[in-house]
Amino acid sequence: MSAEPIVRARDIRIWYGTTRGPVKAVDGVSFSVGKAEILGLVGESGSGKSTLGRGLLGLLPDGAAMDGELTFEGVDLLAATPKQRFAYRGTHLGMIFQEPLTRLNPLMRISEHFSETLKTHEPSISKAEIERRSLEVLRVMGIPPSRFSSYPHEFSGGMRQRLMIALALVLRPAFVVADEPTTALDVLVEAQIIKILHDLRNSFDTSLLLITHNLGIIAEACDRVAVMYAGQIVEIGAVDKVFADPQHPYTRELLRSTISLSTTALHSIPGAPPDLVDPPTGCAFHPRCPDALAICAVTRPIAYARDGGAPRSGSTDVACWVASAKSGTVTLTPAEAAPLPREELADADEA
Amino acid sequence: MNSFFGRLLAPFRNTTGLARWILVTGLIITGTFVIAAIFAPILAPYGFAQMSVAGVDFPKTSPPGPGHLFGTNNQFYDILSRVIWGAQTAISVVLLSVVLSALIGVPLGLLSGYVGRWTDRILVFIMDALYAFPSLLLAIVFAFLLQHSIGSGVISAALSLTVIYIPQYFRVVRNTTVSAREATYVEAARALGAKNGTIMGRYLFSNVIQSVPVIATLNAADAISTLAALGFLGLGIQPTDASEWGYDLSRALQDASAGIWWTGFFPGMAIVGLVMGLTLVGEGLNETINPTLRKRRFRKVTLPPRTPGREEVGS
Amino acid sequence: MLLIIPMMWVLLTMVFILLRVAPGDPVSAAVGGKLDPTVIAARRASLGLDRPLIVQYFEYLGQVIRLDFGKTLSDNRPVLDIIRDNGGATLTLTIGAFLFALVIGIPLGLIAGRRRDSIADVLIRLFGVITYAAPIFFVGLLIQMFVARPLGLPTSGIASPRTQFMVGSAPKTHILLFDAALSGDGNAFMDVLIHHLLPCLTLGLLVCGVFIRLVRVNILQTLQSDYVEAARARGIPENKVIRDHAFRNALVPVVTVIGLQAAMLLGGAVLTENTFNWPGLGTQLVHYIEALDYPAVQGLVTFFAAIVVVVSLAVDVINALIDPRVRYR
Numbered sequence: 004m005s006a007e008p009i010v011r012a013r014d015i016r017i018w019y020g021t022t023r024g025p026v027k028a029v030d031g032v033s034f035s036v037g038k039a040e041i042l043g044l045v046g047e048s049g050s051g052k053s054t055l056g057r058g059l060l061g062l063l064p065d066g067a068a069m070d071g072e073l074t075f076e077g078v079d080l081l082a083a084t085p086k087q088r089f090a091y092r093g094t095h096l097g098m099i100f101q102e103p104l105t106r107l108n109p110l111m112r113i114s115e116h117f118s119e120t121l122k123t124h125e126p127s128i129s130k131a132e133i134e135r136r137s138l139e140v141l142r143v144m145g146i147p148p149s150r151f152s153s154y155p156h157e158f159s160g161g162m163r164q165r166l167m168i169a170l171a172l173v174l175r176p177a178f179v180v181a182d183e184p185t186t187a188l189d190v191l192v193e194a195q196i197i198k199i200l201h202d203l204r205n206s207f208d209t210s211l212l213l214i215t216h217n218l219g220i221i222a223e224a225c226d227r228v229a230v231m232y233a234g235q236i237v238e239i240g241a242v243d244k245v246f247a248d249p250q251h252p253y254t255r256e257l258l259r260s261t262i263s264l265s266t267t268a269l270h271s272i273p274g275a276p277p278d279l280v281d282p283p284t285g286c287a288f289h290p291r292c293p294d295a296l297a298i299c300a301v302t303r304p305i306a307y308a309r310d311g312g313a314p315r316s317g318s319t320d321v322a323c324w325v326a327s328a329k330s331g332t333v334t335l336t337p338a339e340a341a342p343l344p345r346e347e348l349a350d351a352d353e354a
Numbered sequence: 355m356n357s358f359f360g361r362l363l364a365p366f367r368n369t370t371g372l373a374r375w376i377l378v379t380g381l382i383i384t385g386t387f388v389i390a391a392i393f394a395p396i397l398a399p400y401g402f403a404q405m406s407v408a409g410v411d412f413p414k415t416s417p418p419g420p421g422h423l424f425g426t427n428n429q430f431y432d433i434l435s436r437v438i439w440g441a442q443t444a445i446s447v448v449l450l451s452v453v454l455s456a457l458i459g460v461p462l463g464l465l466s467g468y469v470g471r472w473t474d475r476i477l478v479f480i481m482d483a484l485y486a487f488p489s490l491l492l493a494i495v496f497a498f499l500l501q502h503s504i505g506s507g508v509i510s511a512a513l514s515l516t517v518i519y520i521p522q523y524f525r526v527v528r529n530t531t532v533s534a535r536e537a538t539y540v541e542a543a544r545a546l547g548a549k550n551g552t553i554m555g556r557y558l559f560s561n562v563i564q565s566v567p568v569i570a571t572l573n574a575a576d577a578i579s580t581l582a583a584l585g586f587l588g589l590g591i592q593p594t595d596a597s598e599w600g601y602d603l604s605r606a607l608q609d610a611s612a613g614i615w616w617t618g619f620f621p622g623m624a625i626v627g628l629v630m631g632l633t634l635v636g637e638g639l640n641e642t643i644n645p646t647l648r649k650r651r652f653r654k655v656t657l658p659p660r661t662p663g664r665e666e667v668g669s
Numbered sequence: 670m671l672l673i674i675p676m677m678w679v680l681l682t683m684v685f686i687l688l689r690v691a692p693g694d695p696v697s698a699a700v701g702g703k704l705d706p707t708v709i710a711a712r713r714a715s716l717g718l719d720r721p722l723i724v725q726y727f728e729y730l731g732q733v734i735r736l737d738f739g740k741t742l743s744d745n746r747p748v749l750d751i752i753r754d755n756g757g758a759t760l761t762l763t764i765g766a767f768l769f770a771l772v773i774g775i776p777l778g779l780i781a782g783r784r785r786d787s788i789a790d791v792l793i794r795l796f797g798v799i800t801y802a803a804p805i806f807f808v809g810l811l812i813q814m815f816v817a818r819p820l821g822l823p824t825s826g827i828a829s830p831r832t833q834f835m836v837g838s839a840p841k842t843h844i845l846l847f848d849a850a851l852s853g854d855g856n857a858f859m860d861v862l863i864h865h866l867l868p869c870l871t872l873g874l875l876v877c878g879v880f881i882r883l884v885r886v887n888i889l890q891t892l893q894s895d896y897v898e899a900a901r902a903r904g905i906p907e908n909k910v911i912r913d914h915a916f917r918n919a920l921v922p923v924v925t926v927i928g929l930q931a932a933m934l935l936g937g938a939v940l941t942e943n944t945f946n947w948p949g950l951g952t953q954l955v956h957y958i959e960a961l962d963y964p965a966v967q968g969l970v971t972f973f974a975a976i977v978v979v980v981s982l983a984v985d986v987i988n989a990l991i992d993p994r995v996r997y998r
Contacts, residue, residue: 479675479676479679482676483679483683486676486680486977486978486981487680487974487977488932488935488936488973488977489936490936490937490939491935491936491939491973494954494958495684495687495970499687499688502961579802579804582806583804583805583806583936583940586804586943587940587943587958588955588959589958603804603806603807603810606810607806610810610813610814610824611813611818611824613814613818618807618814622803622804622807622810622811625803625804626799626802626803629802629803629804630802633801634798
């Protein structure tokens with residue numbers, strides 16, 4: 004893992020305007036992805052994972068506002084003009100979507116998808132070169148060359164997802180966002196796709212942001228994991244460290260909720276994800292948190308690195324008052340450290 | 355200029371707002387015509403086939419002026435009066451035809467959708483064929499036939515129009531009935547021991563009745579044009595029986611090359627106005643009943659400055 | 670595809686019942702009171718109208734299969750001759766109208782869809798509603814008064830008498846526009862073309878509102894589609910996304926609607942022809958209606974029904990050519 008990250012995001016906010024007020028889909032998120040690194044992004048539905056992934060590529064709908072700091076190989080993407088961002092998309096930043104069935108233009112042959120993509124970014128490219136490069140990446144994905152001029156509807160779901168990956172990789176982007184790439188597929192195909200994504204860094208040196216709600220996929224395929232709750236990252240770090248010893252109560256509850264062969268009783272987190280128009284004050288998780296302290300309802304927790312000091316690129320960090328009090332990074336007054344009264348928990352839950 | 359209009363339109367961009375605005379505009383326009391139709395005897399200065407007042411003949415094709423606000427045509431008729439009386443003719447013909455086609459189409463659709471099997475197939479086939487046929491031609495054929503048997507008055511005009519709208523009610527009602535029949539709540543009612551008649555009457559009809567007003571208003575708009583077209587082709591109501599806009603337009607055709615604009619302009623605008631009014635009511639009803647027709651859209655949002663002293667997780 | 674035959678059959682049966690069974694005796698309807706009863710009986714016999722209805726019905730079906738649409742009563746002319754002599758004018762009128770509708774409607778729909786809720790969108794949609802609401806003969810009348818008069822454009826007929834005499838007297842294709850082109854007389858061709866201008870525009874305006882609405886909604890839908898977002902994610906520029914992805918996909922349903930509009934266009938043609946004194950099938954239909962000539966009306970209406978069925982078949986074929994999903998199904 005190189006010292007200089009490929010993608011560095013600091014304090015990203017993405018809000019949507021609605022009639023009820025702004026939805027704070029992403030609210031102050033920072034992370035970085037190193038070269039050939041796979042960062043998993045996990046969280047419940049509506050936690051802002053997909054919005055964050057689209058925001059990185061500049062694919063937000065009209066009416067969404069984004070700010071913060073986003074650099075790709077040192078280039079400030081948010082300051083770039085729309086034209087520059089278009090040029091970056093495909094060549095440097097790629098995206099793989101959740102539903103492969105509807106992501107290919109039904110009226111265009113696979114070959115036309117490839118030649119359109121390649122010609123857009125390399126206008127002088129020859130026909131032979133287009134075919135050579137497309138077939139090479141299709142071969143890596145296990146699509147036979149005989150299918151090159153077929154139409155999308157002639158492929159199965161798993162094959163279409165491999166086509167989408169091939170289409171994203173034909174320009175060799177350094178960074179790819181994969182937004183729940185296996186959710187719409189069956190389990191066997193899922194394993195296949197995850198293996199392909201995992202092997203990408205070996206074959207193409209690609210960095211990946213893998214968005215999923217499946218903790219098994221994270222454990223299987225990722226180097227690092229970021230846990231997102233209510234538009235914020237609550238815990239981030241090396242997968243083995245975070246999963247073996249989760250510091251944030253939400254991560255812990257999430258890990259307890261997974262179903263495996265050894266599961267004897269199902270566990271779920273009480274309460275529902277918060278309303279992002281009016282999120283709870285302090286730590287957004289406090290209404291559902293079993294360990295909540297008085298301070299959690301008032302002040303937003305400060306992130307710290309587990310091995311001491313402020314968060315750094317590649318460190319394992321957590322943002323939780325309980326965890327930081329335990330580790331001794333902050334000292335809370337007795338009033339702040341008092342357990343959050345039960346009634347208030349119920350009230351907050353209702354609100 | 356652009357932002358001025360943008361701001362002017364802003365309150366109507368909201369889903370319910372726009373639908374309401376369309377509906378209200380349509381209702382005002384349509385209401386004006388309905389009032390003209392009902393109070394035609396009071397509102398119209400003269401009769402629709404009146405050529406003189408107190409023994410003095412009206413001037414022939416005189417331009418709009420103080421005596422005749424919309425002028426007169428080459429039959430010595432007062433155009434304003436004919437436009438107002440025309441509203442009465444149009445609205446009574448269309449009302450009659452819409453009620454008749456709904457009265458025939460809705461029960462047929464319910465029957466077809468509920469009974470299914472052969473009844474359904476045959477009815478669907480006939481209705482599809484009727485629907486595929488150019489509606490104006492169908493109306494022409496019927497007007498032609500009825501002209502011969504019952505003459506050319508309000509009734510025969512209404513009957514000619516009725517035929518072309520039956521398939522529309524039939525289709526919508528039949529499809530709704532089929533899907534409602536499959537719906538679980540009907541199953542539940544059947545399981546509870548409700549009789550078939552009860553199910554049909556209570557559940558299906560209340561479901562189906564929602565879509566009928568929308569079709570009825572949109573059909574009424576179409577019927578106004580078709581009635582005028584029949585009149586234009588000489589198949590509609592005769593000028594001495596009632597005033598009809600389409601007939602007046604056909605008479606006005608020969609005036610156009612002579613530069614006489616008022617004989618055709620006013621009846622024409624009356625048709626455009628009433629058709630538009632009814633279309634707007636239909637569209638407004640449609641959007642109010644099915645708000646899902648418009649997708650939810652995001653509003654502009656500006657990010658407030660950050661509250662200082664906040665720390666984040668991560669690198 | 671297979672539905673064509675039963676659909677045709679239902680339509681033919683309908684036409685037969687309406688125009689042959691319902692009215693009773695067409696001969697006395699047309700010429701009754703003027704002729705001696707024995708003459709009327711002879712006319713009836715010569716037309717085969719004295720035979721049982723069921724026999725007449727099957728004979729009618731047989732005739733239509735042989736593309737024979739019967740003979741008129743008033744001037745004893747084969748309906749096929751009328752179709753040959755006047756069909757060409759209706760054909761060029763409707764094709765020209767379609768071209769106008771496409772040329773006006775599709776770009777306006779595209780603009781309205783791309784600039785949703787802008788002033789342009791509101792104005793274009795209003796234009797669409799008005800063209801739909803205004804009856805075709807009123808639009809024709811307005812065009813005659815406010816466009817044709819100032820510009821000196823023709824408003825009556827398909828050609829000036831000179832061209833009619835030069836070209837129309839020796840028809841090769843029976844489509845005057847083509848005959849004029851084939852005659853090598855440039856003036857005659859321009860003359861026929863100019864006569865087409867306003868009638869085609871009038872009829873085209875009727876249909877273009879439908880296109881505007883359809884293209885606009887389709888563009889809005891395709892621009893929100895998953896594959897458009899995916900194309901953007903590959904860095905395809907917005908204008909290319911619209912041209913190659915949104916536009917093509919938005920036009921697929923337009924073909925189907927063109928098929929449905931054929932029926933509306935045929936009805937509109939009848940009105941346009943009567944507004945512009947156009948020598949097409951619509952004016953002929955109205956002429957024979959006024960003459961109370963049932964066999965002629967029956968023949969012409971049968972022909973119209975056949976056209977509708979053939980167009981709906983053609984649309985299915987074209988759809989299969991455009992959309993690979995249909996082709997492989």
